[in-house]
Amino acid sequence: xxxxxxxxxxxxxxxxxxxxxxxxxxxxxxxxxxxxxxxxxxxxxxxxxxxxxxxxxxxxxxxxxxxxxxxxxxxxxxxxxxxxxxxxxxxxxxxxxxxxxxxxxxxxxxxxxxxxxxxxxxxxxxxxxxxxxxxxxxxxxxxxxxxxxxxxxxxxxxxxxxxxxxxxxxxxxxxxxxxxxxxxxxxxxxxxxxxxxxxxxxxxxxxxxxxxxxxxxxxxxxxxxxxxxxxxxxxxxxxxxxxxxxxxxxxxxxxxxxxxxxxxxxxxxxxxxxxxxxxxxxxxxxxxxxxxxxxxxxxxxxxxxxxxxxxxxxxxxxxxxxxxxxxxxxxxxxxxxxxxxxxxxxxxxxxxxxxxxxxxxxxxxxxxxxxxxxxxxxxxxxx
Amino acid sequence: xxxxxxxxxxxxxxxxxxxxxxxxxxxxxxxxxxxxxxxxxxxxxxxxxxxxxxxxxxxxxxxxxxxxxxxxxxxxxxxxxxxxxxxxxxxxxxxxxxxxxxxxxxxxxxxxxxxxxxxxxxxxxxxxxxxxxxxxxxxxxxxxxxxxxxxxxxxxxxxxxxxxxxxxxxxxxxxxxxxxxxxxxxxxxxxxxxxxxxxxxxxxxxxxxxxxxxxxxxxxxxxxxxxxxxxxxxxxxxxxxxxxxxxxxxxxxxxxxxxxxxxxxxxxxxxxxxxxxxxxxxxxxxxxxxxxxxxxxxxxxxxxxxxxxxxxxxxxxxxxxxxxxxxxxxxxxxxxxxxxxxxxxxxxxxxxxxxxxxxxxxxxxxxxxxxxxxxxxxxxxxxxxxxxxxxxxxxxxxxxxxxxxxxxxxxxxxxxxxxxxxxxxxxxxxxxxxxxxxxxxxxxxxxxxxxxxxxxxxxxxxxxxxxxxxxxxxxxxxxxxxxxxxxxxxxxxxxxxxxxxxxxxxx
Numbered sequence: 067x068x069x070x071x072x073x074x075x076x077x078x079x080x081x082x083x084x085x086x087x088x089x090x091x092x093x094x095x096x097x098x099x100x101x102x103x104x105x106x107x108x109x110x111x112x113x114x115x116x117x118x119x120x121x122x123x124x125x126x127x128x129x130x131x132x133x134x135x136x137x138x139x140x141x142x143x144x145x146x147x148x149x150x151x152x153x154x155x156x157x158x159x160x161x162x163x164x165x166x167x168x169x170x171x172x173x174x175x176x177x178x179x180x181x182x183x184x185x186x187x188x189x190x191x192x193x194x195x196x197x198x199x200x201x202x203x204x205x206x207x208x209x210x211x212x213x214x215x216x217x218x219x220x221x222x223x224x225x226x227x228x229x230x231x232x233x234x235x236x237x238x239x240x241x242x243x244x245x246x247x248x249x250x251x252x253x254x255x256x257x258x259x260x261x262x263x264x265x266x267x268x269x270x271x272x273x274x275x276x277x278x279x280x281x282x283x284x285x286x287x288x289x290x291x292x293x294x295x296x297x298x299x300x301x302x303x304x305x306x307x308x309x310x311x312x313x314x315x316x317x318x319x320x321x322x323x324x325x326x327x328x329x330x331x332x333x334x335x336x337x338x339x340x341x342x343x344x345x346x347x348x349x350x351x352x353x354x355x356x357x358x359x360x361x362x363x364x365x366x367x368x369x370x371x372x373x374x375x376x377x378x379x380x381x382x383x384x385x386x387x388x389x390x391x392x393x394x395x396x397x398x399x400x401x402x403x404x405x406x407x408x409x410x411x412x413x414x415x416x417x418x419x420x421x422x423x424x425x426x427x428x429x430x431x432x433x434x435x436x437x438x439x440x441x442x443x444x445x446x447x448x449x
Numbered sequence: 450x451x452x453x454x455x456x457x458x459x460x461x462x463x464x465x466x467x468x469x470x471x472x473x474x475x476x477x478x479x480x481x482x483x484x485x486x487x488x489x490x491x492x493x494x495x496x497x498x499x500x501x502x503x504x505x506x507x508x509x510x511x512x513x514x515x516x517x518x519x520x521x522x523x524x525x526x527x528x529x530x531x532x533x534x535x536x537x538x539x540x541x542x543x544x545x546x547x548x549x550x551x552x553x554x555x556x557x558x559x560x561x562x563x564x565x566x567x568x569x570x571x572x573x574x575x576x577x578x579x580x581x582x583x584x585x586x587x588x589x590x591x592x593x594x595x596x597x598x599x600x601x602x603x604x605x606x607x608x609x610x611x612x613x614x615x616x617x618x619x620x621x622x623x624x625x626x627x628x629x630x631x632x633x634x635x636x637x638x639x640x641x642x643x644x645x646x647x648x649x650x651x652x653x654x655x656x657x658x659x660x661x662x663x664x665x666x667x668x669x670x671x672x673x674x675x676x677x678x679x680x681x682x683x684x685x686x687x688x689x690x691x692x693x694x695x696x697x698x699x700x701x702x703x704x705x706x707x708x709x710x711x712x713x714x715x716x717x718x719x720x721x722x723x724x725x726x727x728x729x730x731x732x733x734x735x736x737x738x739x740x741x742x743x744x745x746x747x748x749x750x751x752x753x754x755x756x757x758x759x760x761x762x763x764x765x766x767x768x769x770x771x772x773x774x775x776x777x778x779x780x781x782x783x784x785x786x787x788x789x790x791x792x793x794x795x796x797x798x799x800x801x802x803x804x805x806x807x808x809x810x811x812x813x814x815x816x817x818x819x820x821x822x823x824x825x826x827x828x829x830x831x832x833x834x835x836x837x838x839x840x841x842x843x844x845x846x847x848x849x850x851x852x853x854x855x856x857x858x859x860x861x862x863x864x865x866x867x868x869x870x871x872x873x874x875x876x877x878x879x880x881x882x883x884x885x886x887x888x889x890x891x892x893x894x895x896x897x898x899x900x901x902x903x904x905x906x907x908x909x910x911x912x913x914x915x916x917x918x919x920x921x922x923x924x925x926x927x928x929x930x931x932x933x934x935x936x937x938x939x940x941x942x943x944x945x946x947x948x949x950x951x952x953x954x955x956x
Contacts (some may be wrong), residue, residue: 214811217803243812275816410649411837416849420652421924425936428943432899441797442667442835 076166086189087154087182089147091163094181096150097123097142099294104130106300110439116309119178150294157269157295159184162192170196172203173313175339180292180310184268187288195236195261195288196314206236206261207379208315208336210308210329211245211322219322220248221439222346226319227252228437228447229372231259235379238263238315240307241283245321245329247276250283258286261314265307266299267291308332317342317379319369323357330357333366341376344369392435400425400435400446408443450474452539452546455582456532457573458524459702461736461776461783462567464576467531468518471536476512482533484517487525487735496527496558497534504562504610509541523781525735528567531556531586532555534609535616544616551583552604554612556591558679562609566590569702571694574598584616586612589622593710597694639680642851646839650677653834653944655855659862660878660923663769663791663829665754665946666901668836670801674794677836678750680716681792683852684859685748692746695786699745716747718789726764736776741768744789755821762826765791766919769829772880788880793830795822806870828913831879831920833946862926878923883915890922892933899939903928909945917941 098105098119108130109115121129127139154161162168163182168189171178185192190324197203207230209223223245227237231253239246241262253260262283266272268291283289292310293303301321308328312318312335319342323329333343343366348355362368369375392400399413407413410427414420430436439445450473457464480494501508515533517524539546555573557565570591575598577585584602587595592605605622606612615621615868641651650673657664658681666674686789688696693711700706700716720729731739741749751757768774768787776783799818804809810818840876866877869889873882881889894901900917903909909917918933920941925933 217798217808217815369901380688409835409837411647411843413838414649414652417648417652417655417855420649420935421656421928421940424649424943425940428899428939431943432902432939440803 087151087161087163088165091181092147092150092154092161093142093145094123094147095292095294097126097138098139098181098292099297100141101126101130102293102297102300102303105130105302105409108126109302115305116178118134119306154184154295157184157267159186159267159269159295160189161185162189168193168197170203170314172196173310176309176313176335178309179313183290183292183310184295185288185290186268186284187286192288192290193259195259196238204234204236204259205379206238206315207375208238208240208311208415209245209249209445210311210316210318210330210332211320211358212324212327212354213243213245213246214354215248215322216352217440219245219346219348219354221445223248223321224252224255225437225445225447226321226369226372226375227260228256229380230375232256232447233372233380234374235259235376236261236287236315238311240264240311241272241276241289242306243276243310247279249321250279250287254279254282254286260287262287262289263307263310264289264291264299265293265303267293267295267297268300269295272299298433304328305331309335312336312341313339315341317344317367317375319344319346319375320358320361320366321346322348322354323361324353325356325360327357330361333361342367344375344378346370392433396426396430396433396435399423400430403427403430403436403444404446408445410442451539452536452549453576454532454536454539454549456529456555456581457553458522458528458578459528459569459572460522460781462572462698462702462738462785463578464572465522466576467524467529467532467579469532469536470516470518471533471540472509472516473509473537473540478510478512480515481514482515482517484515484520485523486517486529487523489527490517490529493527493530493533493558496530496560497537499560500530500609501534501537501560503560504608504613506543506613507541511539513537513540523735526567527557527565528555528569528573528927530558531564531609531612534558535612538613542612548616548618551618552586552602553577553580553582553584554586556586556588556606558609564588564606564608564612571597571698571700571701574601574603575698576709577601583651586615587899590709592696594706597711598698636954638668639683640852641683641855642848644673644677644680644848644850646843647673647677647836647848648843648849650834650836651850651855653832654681655684655850656920656923656927656944657681657790657792658855658859659834659885659927660866660919661790662831662879662920664793664832664834665830666792666794666834666836667797668794669838670796670837672836674836675750675752678748678752678792678794679717679854681748681790682715684855685715685790686711686856686860686863688715688746696746698736699742699785700864703743705743716744717725718744718747719750719752722751722753724757724761724816726758726760729761730764730768730774730787731776731783731785734778736778736785738785739774741765741774741787741789742785745786747789749789749791751791751793754795755799755818759821762821766825766829769826777861791830797835827946828910829916830946831916831941834942834944858927861929862923865929866923866946878919878926879916881919886918888913890918892918892921892931892938896933896935896938899935899942903942909942912944917945920944 131138227249237253237260239249250260268289271277308331312332318327318336336343345358345361346369414423436444452471454469456469538544557567566588571594574595578598585603589605589607595603697712718740729739730741772788773786797803798810799814800810826899921933921937924937
């Protein structure tokens, strides 16, 4: 984001924003970015990423600096913190380090919690969406899955995002193609409560094709990243990003995932730090559902729709009421769609019924009870 | 020695008078044709020479210069052969020159002296009538077509010798029968009564026919999109005579007129998706009408819409909006009418199986597919219909409609429109201009509310809003309602593509 965040963005005087983050945390962030290439190599040498990220600065320098260790250590000693702050301010982002009240306390459940988060969309909003610790802050659910999602998977992710955000739950995901971006798009369609966690700098839309989604999320939700502005993600940054997604949310839902998928890493971390894990079941023959079905077999909660997720994330049965005020004709139609007669063809038996049925379906759509999905099917929006 | 014969050439769809002048003088035998002719005109020399000799006349062994005036007008095709031959015969004294003064001559010659039919006879006959000539000589096969023009003495001839004979005062062929063609319903062999299930699609076809609204059918392969689209002409009202003449002229000029007289049925054109932009809307060095004009007053069916080259689809925008297309070549502009009803069909994704799990398309494929269909073209389509695979139970049921019942509803709705639009020159809702729309379709604000909301949200363009209102008017006409009611507006909105994630998946 080059244009700066809209409302709730840079506050006057810049006393908040970048200047608020403390020097040592910014310096650590700089060091991680400086050593990013070495971390990538260390991963190839079978060193565990999360152990690396949990190391103290001196250990990082000693362990990864290699031949350049002394030079980098020298640079690190004489780092110009003000220049770093300036760079953050220039990018339009704000920074919350782990000593900041806006820093989501729930990230502290990670041994390798990031030193600072860079935020597009405003620290105030981040605090509102994911601020306090698990007991007090807003409820949050992560929705993750394969980039090569099926049309059904995209639709499910979108409906989950929409339903959860409508119920006041923050939708956390990684803005990747497929499931991730569908979840964000769904959340934007209702209340807009969504946080995107990027692997690189929060000001760099990744993947680039999602630049528009990036700016929409920054305008209505938050985009965050642990690496400094402008940083272009390396491979290790993606699994590292997944730990932030898992820690920010009370529950991680995997919509579609192949057997060896990054989404399963997110689920694994969630289990490690004691979060709930849910998965959307799929056909046993579909490669896209192999990972999620395996999670279910291992005891993950079955998630069919937003209501299932709300039962876990918020508590059982906080969601019925809204359809009661509908006129009976529309309520009956909504019931028919929910029962699986979800196309105009299935609902209208004779020609005279077609236009009135379409009119009623569209009324329900305008009222926000239905949404048209791919192929002309109607989907009930959970309330 | 000089002789003159009148003929016509086609410029776009307009006949232009051409005078064939011939100058014969002593000198080395030579035969040249000047006057901006194309290759077919230059090759006329060989055909004319052989035809004259094989008809038993002498070919003057002199210096012949033929000029096609006006020399600035580009001329194409073999239609000048007969006129050139007649001019040579007149110059040689084989036929009296004054016999040709009040007649125009039009036709292609074969080497043996036979006269072959060629394109645009109706337009030529109209030109001859407008020019105030008494009559026209045309190839025998084109007599009925040229005879559609009132008050013109149309002589049909099959051989050059026969023309010479008539001009010398010989026996005239009997005057052609009046064209007895009865304007018929088209698609007579394809009836909606053959359709099982698909009640919603049949209804959409009826709505499209009732107001001439453009329609997009989306659905997996083999589900019956083409089958349904081909039945649309069977519920359209028959052509009026004026419309039929217009259609005949276009088809004749394009060389697509197979019959003898009037084109009696509404055209149904289904070009393949490999078609070029100029093939679709018209073009060429000497512009000829494209498929969009051949579908004038009928149906243009584009199967596999997303497979059409992008330039071709872009080129359809003006014809769709204005009902005509202007092809500019040099200083000349040819205008072809294109009032067709667009029916397009597409798969929901490149592999055809979205949203079922069988779909193997990737995000990029879907995005490309959606991009092809998106934007300006889709904005001009009023009805988006998802064609579903009917379940087994529906397939076993009796059909819910037939072409006859639906045609009756269409006719009733069209009559309401004609009555309302009387005197405006427009015959159906979809063809109303924006200003006409405001005058003839007044809706209270609370009824228009859903449209205004959709417009404010940015879901609907200003054009989309107008088009939705036209569709709502048609829905009200089908329901025999004088007022457009909220349910009509809402249903019309439900048919718009903006409301649907159905064409391609966007996230």
